[in-house]
Amino acid sequence: MSTGPLGLTWVTHNPTVRPRGETPAAATPEPQTQAPSNASAPASDQSLVTNGNALLLEWAGSSSSLGSAGAPSGLGIEWATAGNPPAPLGDTKPKPSGQPSSGGGLSLEWRSGSSSSTPPPPPTNGNSRPAGGSQGLDLEWKSGTTTSAPPGGKPAGNPPAPATGNPLGLTWVGGSGNTAPTAPVDPEGPRNAQLKSQLLSPLPALPGPAASSNWKQNDLQNRANLIKAIRSDAALQTAFTDWATLPNDVRLAAGTRIAAMEGKIYGFEPAPIQIDAFLKKPSYGYYHPTEDKVHLSPDTMADLREFVNTVTHEQAHAYQWEKGVDAKSGKMSKADPLYDTAISWYQNYFDYAQPNQGYEAYRTQPIEAHAFATGDSVAAGVFS
């Protein structure tokens, strides 16, 4: 058996062995005359957890041949807690006076109207389903605020049914306040959501690709413009300041903004960025030309300078690939100052030097030389 972070415990009953309403010792259940020691466990639930919290799942059969006292069949799910849960929203129903002593929780029951000859037993406590063979779903919230069973045992009947609009028979019972249980709220959540929205907002006006007759000068100018754009962007600077505490989706939005800036300034379509959880050091990330995506390792996401370096390095590969394809396909004019270099980039993708062929060949080949220079320079400029 395993318990989750909430301490939930599954307790299952085998319906073929012991249907609901049947005790191991006696075929006919005795009417319960005292409040049970456990919050909501009927007498038959021998395996219910009595201390702490528990989620109880139970199949209830109705076959009288098994000795059941005609309890309707169905699935019963109960959440039992030793504590006092917050009151549900709109709690208008009074807690039955016969509420069990220590537990509170949620009780969900499916009732089938199939019981035939044996009449259903009288309700044994305030949480019982309505008498009779009706069919439906009962959902009850039980508060554990009562510290001792009231004198006289069970209440006379069930809580009144809701007046209107409750076809499932859902009933809130108990509770001590007027507010609904609420999920824990991340105090940084709204701030991060706002920052993410800013990072994904349209870019400010940025210069386009430099257009001199020297492609290296153009590349240097584009690089300088990218550094200036990153340094002057308020959303990115906010993200950089708080980088250590940002969740990865906000970091990814920052990477997407940097990539969009690089694409606008260099004149290419930036590749989408995704985190690759299986990517480990020494890899920071890579660009996959055939799927046109940039993959980043989780470690790269955590280190701001490596992040900026890697995003701009890998997007440089995306730029090289796009320009290489343009040159190869004839979309780029042969008069373009980048043409010869773009052709060399394209060919380099199919003639890629691996490090084991000599690091010099790897590190100085056209696409890596350009990508390393881009990433290293942008990171150095942004953080200088």
Place this chain on the structure above:
Amino acid sequence: MPNVTFYLWKTGVETDFMPALAGQVSVEGDHVAFSEATAPHIRELVEGFRSQALPLRSETMEGQGSGMKLKLREVMVKPGDADWGYALSEAIAREGGYSVTFTPEPV
């Protein structure tokens, strides 16, 4: 003995973010030489790394199309090893915030 010469570029507001040459370093075996104009900071970094084994890291794609696979590599190279000059260039770049090229031009 392999010989490698690399150039270190610094980008900053003083150059309007255009890379400026900050140093030229040549490595042959475990011998390191500088150009006269090499910045003192680079010389200090080299002195710190001179006797150390340094990591050489790379990730590359092998194959083509859907058969492409990522290959990772990280090896430690000692002074005098064939690729120690490249490891030194990357260590200086990392520690000093420089961009490295292997030609006199920044790209």
